[in-house]
Amino acid sequence: MEWTIHQVATATGTTSRTLRHYADIGLLAPSRVGPNGYRYYDDAALRRYQRILLLRELGLGLSAIAGVLEERTDEVTALREHAGLLEAEAARLTRLAASVRETIRRTETGEELDVRTSFEGFDASRYEEEVVQRWGRDAHEAAQRNWRELGEEGRAAHAAEADAIGRGLAAAAARGADPGEREVQDLLRRHHAWVSEFWTPGAEAYRGLTAMYVDDERFRATYEAYGPGTAVLLRDAAEVFAQRELV
Template identity: 85%
Template sequence: MEWTIHQVARATGTTSRTLRHYADIGLLAPSRVGANGYRYYDDAALRRYQRILLLRELGLGLAAIAGVLDERTDAVQALRAHAELLEQEAARLDRLAASVRETVRRTEQGEELDVTTSFEGFDASRYEEEVVQRWGREAHDDAQRTWRGLGEDGRAAHGAEADAIGRGLAAAAARGAAPGDEDVQELVRRHHAWVSLFWTPGAEQYRVLTATYVEDERFRATYEAYGPGTAQLLSDAAALFAERELA
């Protein structure tokens, strides 16, 4: 049995453009291309795509994923290894959740943070390779220096602003707001300013960045956690903002 590129995209929550990009870089080729130009994926291709998604969930960049897949290890053995890594990641997320709950408790009771427990589960280095590949080493290092320089209060304020923007966009999406609505554009303006604390993107850079909020499963999950349609509204509204305000 085979599936078209649109069926695979719909079933996996990705986009046809992402699948075509994976084919272009040699990461995931369709099993065949029909005379009509349609791309088809068989069972073997879907199994490979599942491994790609698993490795993406673990934070690996595309180049690293290609290296793992090219090792041609036994499929069952590889899946067992992936499962172990996912279990390790689940444990890390449990520590992260406990850390955040402890921060909430201390904040509500007016206590200072405990540096030995407040950052359990955080691992900023896991995305380093991907950030460097996409935006450059200088952008990564500048962002890291800025983040370290914010201090606890600055980092908390930055996180609170991200949460406020996400909640505002979710409420707008729930009532069916359009990307060009004034209140939506104001939220996007705040989002651009939030990003610009580390790096100020121009029109095309901002459009590409916010497009990943829909195309990348991790970003989409982050924004969709606020409510259905949040990621898409932000991406569409940001494209409009970039055209009007940044071009």
């Protein structure tokens, strides 16, 4: 049995454009293309697409997904690994939701936050270490200096722009937008400019920065607060932006 590209897109909540993009980059080819140009997907293609979607849910970028799919791992073993990772992520989200609910309860009752629970696991010094390791001490010090020089009004404007970008990406993620589409790339252009107020990253540095938004659960929570898939869309769209604009 085969399914058309429209049927697959509808069933998975994505778009035909995304599926065509996956074919263009060699990630998911249709099982065949009919004489009329229609693309069809058989059982093997659907199984591969399910793995792609699972890996995206786990926060992997498209290039990383391609690498995983090239590994010689049998399908059942791979799916068991994915299931375990998803269960671990579900447990993490449950703990995060419990923390948020406790903050809501304390806010409604007028209680003070408990620093031991509200900020459990948070270590601001880790950010400095990561920035220095990835991009050097000069980048970290320049960012800190530029932040201080913004002043209160500048910081408020910077925060407002971050919020606008986050809401825009969340709306795009909710409708299954392709990372390369114009509206998403316009948001990425604003995001890169937003980052560049402190430090201007090149292509590789920008990829590394946006990967952290997904790989580090604290950064990811910031963007996922706008809506599911926001952080992943930002990272995937940054890959496209870097290829087009930062080479």
